[in-house]
Amino acid sequence: MPPVVILIRHAQALHNKGINQCQTLANQLEADFPHATEGCRIVVSxxxxxxxxxxxxxxxxxxxxxxxxARAEWQEDTANPCDVGADRSELEKDWPGYDFSQLDPVYPQKIGLYGPEEKTIRERAAVARKWLAEQTDKCLVVVTHSGFLNRVVQGPRYRNVEYRTYKIERNDSGEVELVELAEQSKDIPGREE
Structure with a gap:
């Protein structure tokens, strides 16, 4: 059975507002998903x-x-300097304990599947959905970016630290779709776009 997927848009930058958003999100998620540790994995841009x-x-x-x-397909969808990441060696140094072994070797270059063209971004979103469907975890908590989230779920824009919960299904064409479990999705109060 495919995992339940919790998609989260990142918080604002690390200043008081961003830290407060993260604390509010943590409190909400822990209250809503107290058993999320069993068979779960965090996937991050x-x-x-x-x-x-x-x-x-x-x-x-x-x-x-x-x-x-960390998975490269979950990165933001533009080639703006703020949306281009650091090399894997830097990430491993700065974020010990996080697994960067699955990063595509071309990362952080914005080429191929990671290019900023709309067609390419939609292809990457399909690859990301397919990858989710292939996982055997009980749940996946994915932290990513608003622009890319719009392509993955083909739905309304996410605001900072908003999360939505999905089940994975296949449509009549066999393509992977994410179907929102609305009762488990939250628009966190006190945060902005």
Missing amino acids: PLSRTLQTVQHSLGWLLDRGVPVV
């Missing part, structure tokens, strides 16, 4: 804001041994 959001909002999962894996 290898960019600073997403890594920081994991550190400051999912510490309760990290403390319980939930592993973190």
